[in-house]
Amino acid sequence: MAHLLSALAISPPDSSPSTSQYSLSIFQRFENPNIFASNSMIRCLAKSQTPQNSFLLYKSMHQNVYCQPNNYTFPFVLQACSKLLGTREGPQIHNHVVKLGFTKDVYIKNSLINFYSVCGQIQSSRQVFDENPQCSDIVTWNAILASYARDKQLDIAEQLFGEMPEKDVISWSTLIVGYVQGGKLEKGLDCFREMKVKGLIPNEAIFVTVLSASAQMGLLEHGKLVHSTMKTSNCRMTVPLRTALIDMYAKCGCIEMSRQLFDEMRQRDVWSWNVMICGLATHGLGKEALELFERFTKEGRRPVNVTFVGVLNACGRAGLVNEGRQYFKLMTEVYGIEPEMEHYGCIVDLLGRAGFVEEALQLVENMTIQPDPVLWGTLLGACKVHGQVELGEKLGRKLIEMDPKHDGHYVLLANIYAKARKWEDVVRVRRLMVDRGNNKIAGWSLIEAQGEVHRFIVGDREHKHSLEIYKMLNVIDRRLAEAGYSPDVSPVLHDIGKEEKENAIRVHSERLAIAFGLLVTQVGDCIRIVKNLRVCEDCHLVCKMISKIFEQEIIVRDGSRFHHFKVGNCSCHDYW
Template structure:
């Protein structure tokens, strides 16, 4: 549109920014922002809110805040985008402060506003604040709590180890609880080693939805953490007998206008040798700094060395290594992943940031955005909608994080 000399209207700008936000395509979002700036048009509230949302979802929360602070007028959508963005980046206290400022200016919060501030409390472990805001929803603002609000509270309590309180909250809901809430309880059971409760909840969830692979995986993880390998095999056998397959793990990284897709243990990239050499260098530096791999996410009764190798080839690590190769030294590496990042890869990313002074931003499936992109065709369609070059990918089904099994990918 721009190349043909057509001046985009506000609707087109918002649509383009939303596409960039969904995929985490920062450079394309910046391009749209530049179009707005060059046009001389005043930034309307809709475009401003979309810019805040795009920068926050692309990992540039500081830039999002600059855009937000620079807006002459802000509607509730801009406030919501900024509060949710701060929360998503683990800046829970900043999200709470902005929410309090929002209230002090006499504005009325919406359901989304409360989802944002409650998520901020969850990410930062602000249990007391979360309880207080949850009460405000009904007692002050007369808003009926929705599934998302309960989800944030269950996550907050579960992360804090207050699993019985989280269960009590679910059982007292005025609406039928979503299985996702019980899935959060199951995840908390795995985190805190609550084997008996986790087994009870896991079996209940599998009975309710036998096609949901995530419940089998979490239950397997609970058994694996307790070294109950016979039970792990039984869960996997049950999963296989029902034809339920775990979603393939992949990571996307944008570099120089191209989107690169990595599978676990991928060796088909044209720079594969250099990628693994770089990953070896990174691992060596991290080991010298005291990094010890956490192999609890590996759901197989194999040797420790094999487990360490399994986590070392997760897709986001390959994307990080490739970022070291193709991006300017010191520049942030931004990754979108379709599945939840395992605990060890989370720690790995933190260590890379500390040791190499390099910002690593990974948006995973748990954020509620990357999980929308679970099919390659959908990914490619959305990339094209955002105007980005698509590298051809032949997807291999049955891949899962934790295995060194190779998928086939042709890179253009």
Template structure:
């Protein structure tokens, strides 16, 4: 009897080839996950064993399928085969398709097979691997050209009815933004669909921002799995429909579906961005009640959610409890501490982060510079800004400049902040000038504030906040005529101010409101309650005045 690994190899091999017990005696001694040295030893034994070339080729073809085999060694085995089998070609095509660096080489090996070994007929696995490799191309025109050619070969060799091939075609066309082509493949035969086909359509439509079409596909699915639900939740969150993402998570739990990592991380992200602590706690309790494994992405999302919802102590507790952390886990904790004015702790954590051997990224320095800004640590902020550029080669982005301008503005170093903005390599965002304008108001720099304010009105004349800031500077300097002038300019230029909105979470549901909103299903009850509250406030004020008269 052969070991489990040998049985697996047998299942993968071309069933038309006869493999003897003697041939597999070389493979049966291999452990389930052999090391490279063990594979090389088996390879050497097969070569020097005296077996004839065809038998050795069969053994080497099977060695190619070992998951622990490095790609360069796979190539050396493949090139040693005088007559590679379809199994060998499929294996080397699959290895390159999975490679992050050279997936396009899969197509080169397919071309080699068609030119030099025309008697080898590709099968459904060949095209599935090739289409996945094609989807990884960096340029859309390359994907489309290669993918269309493969599509033609799929039809030519009669593999279009294979559902795995159709799924790969759908994914490939979505990768090159050919939504209509994906939909045509999906619609051509309604009987040739599995749950992966439906999930591929949902994921592709959501990536394209076609939320309504994705919802239609989701509603029409004959059966759904956790991937279907997580694709919808992720799609809602990535497209900014945060409340819909949370509602979808709630419905998934009502249906008894056990959430996966993607659903949990996405729902926690939505809770964090909306500041809905109650919903975040509901997701956390779901993780604990179902005893789900807290992976690094889920743990990081929990730390981030609690930090952004104001519970920095819980955030810190979960961070310290995580056995494994990645760069993003440290980033969210550093940024969380900075946003809660724990500047010293944030900077100490950054030093621990460096000590653990992690390399900071741009987001790391946003947290560090924000901590310096909140605490007014000017010299430290300058140091970390230089360290980011000179020490780690990270080019400053708008957020980094924003932190530095805020830091310098708070310290009253307006001239230095202006110089920083004017020497930026990228065009400055009006927000930077607005930050500086606010600093001018705080420190009473009227002339500089007037210059920056007028510059802002030229850059962004439709933003009412800039007029308010400039008018505030004039008011502080008691220049009332200028206050009136700026107010009139605002009335003339700002016509379409967006209405503000608010939301509240009740019993796991998110309710959103705008000024004068009458669309809510309980709007009449809400307005009646508001009237009652208003009457009680009026009565309370009247009672207080009445009591004051007798005091």
């Protein structure tokens, strides 16, 4: 009977209620259960959907003089504490560990570190780690490393990593995941390359994480390196891994490769479909995204919230207004999905871009949830595009009152005034922004070349090839002028002379990145740029002209979408 109970206790972590209930029914037949049976039952309950029941059994053990907890009991009980975030029960269990003299047991120590870490009690976690330093193994080090990585104290995590007497794949995985989740994407990728040099084979968590980092930064060469490593290490291509690859290629501008990988998948989950739909939408392939959605539903799959974010975004990027209205209605009335802020953001953006600003305003005012500043900002952006100064002024004041620290609201309102040539109002808004301690977010552009990531800001002269870049910029300017280019200086918010405005706009970060790209790529190669802000109207025109004059494709991922510039045209059809 005890052997059967032990076998049931080693069931998967997602043990069904029936499994744990069956185990419990066997256990309850024991008149005097021994410690082995009790520990097995605690383990089974800790893994079940009712881990709190393991506490009751643990408590009954204390009342039975013939079956007192031993060193095998505590890791199981602490597992239940971690699962439940039992901040009251865990410290009590810790006290029992101390009283019974089990503080030098490495398995209990590791369980305590993990418990305090999961509960966000980093100091307690460190205290357990520092006690009895001779009683530690690689799991102990990994547990404390995970504590600091989870708490985003990456400097301490990095220091601990350097002090580790030995490291395994889990150690590297913890640090890499910590870097990426903590926003230090480049460090995460550097750490991955260092791990590769040391000959270690990454696990699935590492691959998914570094693919995500490559995708977020738009670094295709990094993403290709990860893909190549996956192939050479004979990594098993699971659905999450293939989905991460599809996402990476889509976000790095290779939508064809993304689609090819998707079509080759034998098995897909809802996230695979979502990633592909959203990828097509971001590249402006609205009709293709909607066709894929229709195929998705015909296969009997049920869309989730994110699916409709992709669908509505696809409508917005392609200007499919009627389709967007229909899908918004389908989401709520057929699938019963309550619109969230992101859904409202997509439909408001769709209507606003298409000129239905009043309809978008009415939708926002009648929302079932309280609109956030981002949504009002989307509407304000529509006012800028369509020159609705009066409504834009009203919304701009409202936004600045709601979120006075957000510089984007000031900039949008100033843009609206600048477009209407109301320079006094531009100066007033900019002065208000400065007085409140807000500075405009600096625009930057990235380009991956010669095995490095090169970052440029407006007017940048810090690059080691700055002299050659500005010479190339002069060549570009000359050939643009020969082709009939006339600068659109409306994005320049300062009331200065036309020549000064032209000089200001010619050194925007994406132009410097493209000039560098022309220096380091061969004719016919694609130049790929990642920009943190939305590309301005003049730079958009310039990119189209450069793609034709220099016969090179340029792909720009800006803060809004992808732009594929080829032979003087853009994939967005000037609708962005």
